Amino acid sequence: MRIGSKNTTGWKATISVAMSNYIESGSIIAIATSLVFWQAEFGIDDVGVGLLAALSANAFGAAVGALLGGPLCDRFGRKFIYTYDLMLYMVGVLIAAFAWNFGSLLLAFILTGIAVGAGVPASWTYIAEEAPKNARAKHVGTAQLAWSVGPTIGFLLAVVLSPMGLMGSRIIFLHLFVVALVTWWIRQGLSESGIWKDTKAMPVVMGRAGGIRGLLSKRKNLIAILFLFGVYGLWNTVAGQMGIFMPRVYATAGVEDPMNQNLLQVLLWGCTVLSTYFGFMKFGDKVSLRKLYIVGGLLGIFSWVLLIFVEASTPILILFAISWGVAAGIGAQAFYSLWTSELFATRYRASAQGVLFFLARMAVGILSYWFPTLLVEHGVPFVGWIMLGLLAASLLIGAIWAPRTQGRSLQEIEDEREGTGAVTTISDTPSDADRFSGSAAR
Template identity: 65%
Template sequence: MGTKTSSKWKATIAVAMSNYIEAGSIIAIATSMSLWQTVFGLDSLAVGLLSALSANAFGSAIGAAIGGPLSDRYGRKFIYTYDLILYMIGTVFAIFAVNFTMLLIGFVLTGIAVGAGVTAAWTYIAEEAPDGRRAGHVGVAQLAWSIGPMIGFLLAAILEPMGLLGSRIIFAHLFVIAFVTWWVRRGLSESQRWKQKNANPNKIGTYRGIAQLFTSKKNVLALLFLLGVYGLWGTVAGQAGIFQPRIYEATGLTDARSQYLLQVLVWGLTSAATFWGFMRYGDKVPRKWLYCFGAGLGIVAWAVLIYGPAGWFSLLFFAVGWGISSGLGAQAFYGLWTAELFATRYRASAQGVLFMLARIMVGVLSLWFPLMLEQVGIHGVGVLILGLLIAALLIGTIWAPKTQGKTLEEIEIERYGRLLDAGAPQASGTSAAGASRPMAEG
C-alpha cells in the first residue's frame, strides 16, 4: 500500500511540473520584457503582442484547445510525453533570440506547449488521486505553479546585474527543468480512469463528446460557473503575472531588484498557503468558505495596493495578502472543480475549453494593459481589477458545488443519472442511489 501511495505521489509531482514550467515561463517573460524592449527597440504595442501570444495568454489558449481533445482521444500520457519537446524548442528560440521574430516564435511555441500540458496535467492528477485526498493531490499542481515564479523572481534578482544575459539564463534553467521532467515522465503509466473509459466498446467519439459540452445544460452551466471563477480571476492574475513590475512602478517602486524580491515574497507565501492551506484542508473543511476567504483576502490586498498610501506598508500588505490568497484561491479550486464536474469522456476537453477561454480573456486585456497603465494610471485600472475579483468571489462562493468527499464516479452519477462510460471504475458500494444521497459540503 505504501509503495502504491508513493507511486501516486511520484506521478502527481512529475505531471504537476507542467505548472512550474508554465508559471516559470510567464515570470521569465515578465522579468525580461523591459530588457527585450530596450535592446530590440519595441514599443508598447509590440510588448503587448509578445505578452498576449505567450504562455500567459493566446499561446497557451491555442495549446489548450488542441491538447484537451487530443488528451481525451489518445490519452493523458500522449500529451505529457510530447508537449515538453515542443516547449524545449521554444525555450531555445528565446535563449538565443537576436530579434523580435525569434523572440515571438519562442514565446508562441512555449505557450502552445504549456497550454496543452497543463490541461492534461490537471486532468491526470485528479483522476489518479485517492478519492479522499483529491484536493491534496490537485494542490501539488498549484504548489508547482507557485514555486515556479518564486524561483524565477529569485533568479531575476540575483542575475539582474547581468542584464539580458541573466534573462537568457532564466530561460535556460526552464529548458533544463523541462528536459528532466520529460525524462521522468517517460516511465509513468496512463490514467486508469481513461483506460477504463476506452476499454468500453460502446464509447463515443471524441468530437461527439466535445459537442456534448455545449449541448448539455449541466455542462454549459458548469462551464459558465468555472469561467466566472477562473476566467475573471485569471484575467487579473495574468496581468499581475506578466506586468507586475510595471504595476509596482505605477505605485512608486521603481527599483527592479526590490520589485523582484517583493515578488519572491508573494510567491513564497503562495507556496506556503497552498501547502499548509489548500492541500491540507481542501478535503477537510467546507470548500465554499475556504474559497471565499482566499478570494476576499485578494480583493483587500489589491485595494490597499491601488488606493492605500504609497510606500512599503501598502506594498508589503499586498505581497502578504495576494500571496496567501493565490494559494487558497481560484486556480486551485478551478483545477479541482473542473475535474469533478465533467465526465471522463470529455474531462480534458472541458479543461482545454476553459483554459483556452480564460487565456483569451487574459490575452485581450494584455494587448491594452500597458497602454491603459500609461493613459489612466493605476487608479483607473484598479476599478477594473477589483470589479473582476469581486465578481469571481461572488460566483465561486454562491454556486460552489457540493462534491467534497465523493468519488468522481459518484459525482458523475449524481450529475448525469448514470455513469456515461460503462467501463469506468466504480467505487465499492457506489450506486446511483448512494451517489445521490445528501452530502454536506465539508
C-alpha cells in the same frame, strides 16, 4: 532513472505531472522579468510589449494550445500529451534563450505558449483521476504548489542575475529548458490514467459522444462551463496581468529599482507557496470548500483595495504582496482545477479543461494587449478598479454556486451527473443555489 513500473501512480506521478505548472508559471515569470531588457535591446514599444505578452504562455498562445490539447488528451490519452508537449516547449524556450530580434522572440513565446496550453489541462486531469477520493484536493493542490514555486524561483533568479542584464534573462530561459528536459525524461516511466483506460474499454461509454462535441451537447455541461469561467476566467484575468506586468505596477507606484520589484514578487509568491501547502492542500479535503474559497476571495479583494485607496509606500506594497500571495494560494485557480476535473465525464474531461483554459487565456490576452498602455496613461488606481470588479464577480459566483463533490470518487460524481440524480450539479435555477453550494459544508 525512470519513475518505476508501468503501474506507477501516487505522489511520484503527481509531482512529475504537476511540473507542467512549474514550467508554465516559470515561462510567464521569465517573460515578465525580461521584457524591460528585450524592450531596450530590440527597441520594442509598449504596443509590441503588449503583443508579446498577449501571444505568450500567459494568454493567446496557451489558449490555442489548450483548445488543441484537451480533445487530443481525451482521444489518445493523458500520457500522449504529457509525453510530447514538452518537446515543443523545449524548442520554444531555446529560441527565447538565443533570440536575435523581435520576430524570433515572438515565435519563441508563441511556441512556448502552445506547449504550455496543451500540457496544463492534461496534467490537471491526470492528477485528479489518479488521486484518492479523500485526498483529491491535496493531490490537485500539488499542481498549484508547483505553479507557485515557479515564480518564486523565477523571481529569485531574476534578483541574482539582474546585474547580468539580458544575459541573465537568457539564462533563466535555459534553466527552464533543463527543467523541462528532466521532467520529460522522468515522465516516460508513468502509466496511463486508469480511469481513462477503463472508459476506453467500455463499449457503452465509447458509443457516446466525447471530446468537445460531447461536452457541448449537454445543458448541464454548458452551465458548468459558465460557472467555472466565472470562478477562474475572471480571477485569472487579474492574475494574468499580475504575472506579466506586476513589476510595471510597482514602478508606477514608485518602486523603480528592478531588484526591489523582484524582491516584492519573491515575497508574494513565497506566501502563495506557503498558503497553497498549509491552506488548500492541508484543508481542502477536510473543511468547507465554500468557506475556504470565500476567505481567499476576500483577501484578494483586500489586496487591490490597498493599491486603489491607500497611498503607495514600502509597507503598503509589502502588505499587498503578502495578502495577495496568501489569497492566491487558496484562490480560484486551485478550486478551478479541482472542480473542472469533478464536474465533467471522463470522455470529455480534458476537453472541458481545454475549452475553459482557452476562454480564460483569451480573456487574459485581450486585457494584456491594452494593459501596459492603460497603466501608463491612467495609473494604478484606474487599472485597480478593473481588477477589483473582476475579483468581486469571481468571488460571488464561486461562493453562491460551489458544487458539493468533496469526499466522493470521480466515478460516483460522473454516474450521478450523467444519470437522473443531480446533487452535484451546478444550480439550474436560483432557488437551487443553497442546495448546491458549499458542499463540503458538512
